[in-house]
Amino acid sequence: MxxxxxxxxxxxxxGVCDARGAALCATVKELPDGSFGMVxxxxxxxxxxIYDTNMKSEPLxxxxxxxxxxxxxxxxxSLMGEILKGYTFRFxxxxxxxxxxxxxxxxxxxxxxxxxxx
Numbered sequence: 001m002x003x004x005x006x007x008x009x010x011x012x013x014x015g016v017c018d019a020r021g022a023a024l025c026a027t028v029k030e031l032p033d034g035s036f037g038m039v040x041x042x043x044x045x046x047x048x049x050i051y052d053t054n055m056k057s058e059p060l061x062x063x064x065x066x067x068x069x070x071x072x073x074x075x076x077x078s079l080m081g082e083i084l085k086g087y088t089f090r091f092x093x094x095x096x097x098x099x100x101x102x103x104x105x106x107x108x109x110x111x112x113x114x115x116x117x118x
Contacts, residue, residue, distance in 0.1 A: 004105070007057075016042035016049060016059050022111035025057045026086075026100040031064060039063065041100065043111050046118065066093050068115040073097070076109055091116070 008021025017023040022043035030036045031050070040053040048066040051059040076089040086102040087109060103109065 004107075011040075011042060011059075014059050016040060016044070016051060018044045020111050022105075022108045024103055024105045024108045025053060027102045029099040029101075031098070032096050033063075035063065039100075041108070043068075043108070043115060046115050048112065048115075066098070068112070069118065070094065071116045074113065074116050076113075 005021070008017070008023060011017050011023035012019060012021060020043065023041065025038060025040050028036055028039050028050070038053055040051040040057060040059050042049045042051070042059075046068050048068055049062060050064040050066070052061045052063055053059060071091045071093050074089070074091040076087055086104045087106075088099070088101040089103060089109060089112070090097060090099040092098075
């Protein structure tokens, strides 16, 4: 089993994501409660789950659940430089703009985009 598949299975087993394996660590600029830094993101059903995490990318506390149905203004970078250092994506939900960077899994962004477009 490849490393990404193994990681996706671990995140699914931990309840961070569903069978699609859409989970990754990213850096969040700021959450509505003022917290920021490294977080673990997972797409489960039509929700984006945001977990506090440690340096081993393990889920700690669930910080926020964002229903993707109400997300607007989704955008992501796709320049070659971003591919080397990771994607940045942002969206607005309930009047707050979330911004994440250092995202290195295109498959995660594909699942996220799918759910937002439903």
